[in-house]
Amino acid sequence: MMGICREKGDEMKLFASATSKQALLLSGLLLVRFGYELIGHIAFVILTYALAYLFFRTIAKDDRPLYLFTWPKKKIVIIGFLIAVLCLAWGIFGHYFNGNPLQVPSNPLIWLLMFPPFLLSAIVVQFALNALPEELLFRGFLWGYLKNNIKISNFSILLIQAILFWAGHYWYFDLPWRWINVLVSGLVFGIVAWKTKSLFISSIAHACLNSSSVFFNSISN
Numbered sequence: 001m002m003g004i005c006r007e008k009g010d011e012m013k014l015f016a017s018a019t020s021k022q023a024l025l026l027s028g029l030l031l032v033r034f035g036y037e038l039i040g041h042i043a044f045v046i047l048t049y050a051l052a053y054l055f056f057r058t059i060a061k062d063d064r065p066l067y068l069f070t071w072p073k074k075k076i077v078i079i080g081f082l083i084a085v086l087c088l089a090w091g092i093f094g095h096y097f098n099g100n101p102l103q104v105p106s107n108p109l110i111w112l113l114m115f116p117p118f119l120l121s122a123i124v125v126q127f128a129l130n131a132l133p134e135e136l137l138f139r140g141f142l143w144g145y146l147k148n149n150i151k152i153s154n155f156s157i158l159l160i161q162a163i164l165f166w167a168g169h170y171w172y173f174d175l176p177w178r179w180i181n182v183l184v185s186g187l188v189f190g191i192v193a194w195k196t197k198s199l200f201i202s203s204i205a206h207a208c209l210n211s212s213s214v215f216f217n218s219i220s221n
Contacts, residue, residue, distance in 0.1 A: 018058050019149055025055040026145055029137045033168045041129070048133040055141050065197060067144030072198040080201035083192055084208040091212025122211035123204075131206035132199075138165045138186070139193035139202050154194055162186035185209060 032039070032047045039047070059067055072080065138161045146157045165186035172178040185206070193202035 018060075021058050022055060022141075022145055022149070025051055025058070026141055029055070029141065030164070030168075033134070033137060034170075036168070037171055045129055045133060048137065052133070052136045052141070059144070063144070063148060066148050067140050068193050068197055068199050068202075069140065070197045072196055072201055076196045076198060076201060080192070080196060080198075080204055083201065083205045087188075087205045087209040088212045091209045119211065123207050126210040127203060127207035130210055131203045134165070134168075135189065135193065135199045135203040135206055138168075139190055140199050143190075143193070158187065158190045158194060161190050165189075 029048060029051050032044060032051065036044050056069075059069070064070070142161050142164070143157050146152055146160065147154070162183060163186075166183040169178075169182045172182055189202045189206050192205055193199055196202070
């Protein structure tokens with residue numbers, strides 16, 4: 001009996017130790033995200049990935065699904081592809097809604113040759129430098145920490161992470177369309193990650209939305 005109690009006590013100590021480390025790392029990740037404008041993009045990416053690696057090391061293998069670290073099934077990948085296409089369409093709509101004209105090259109052949117590789121490269125870059133770091137923080141570590149330690153519902157977590165994601169893009173507050181777009185995006189990416197149980201799908205959708213804006217702004221300029 002005493003042996004069982006001792007084992008439970010050791011487990012509680014290990015859990016408390018992991019929880020305190022996670023709280024510290026999560027605070028660091030949030031500080032890095034909110035200090036984005038101050039520290040710059042390169043420092044943001046390096047620090048985020050470094051802290052994310054340390055955070056991932058604190059998660060027991062059996063607990064990883066709580067943090068939405070699962071590989072999607074084929075059906076989910078197809079659904080994710082459709083969501084990504086919708087995010088691209090949403091980004092294009094936002095571009096036009098802001099009154100930005102689309103400058104198509106005079107030579108249609110150049111346009112057709114330029115469009116796929118440029119857009120694909122923009123998606124890859126956005127995935128690695130913006131989408132994945134933000135998904136790891138808001139829909140991964142934050143979601144799992146609140147679920148595993150604070151014990152609140154997924155719907156409550158959805159709202160909390162969307163608000164923090166929105167607040168983390170505070171430099172858009174003077175741009176009404178982007179201000180609303182970021183909040184809606186936080187909810188959409190949260191729902192995608194929650195329902196697919198995979199950050200991979202939400203990261204792809206996130207990258208597609210970001211890259212559509214980058215792509216059309218580039219060719220318009």
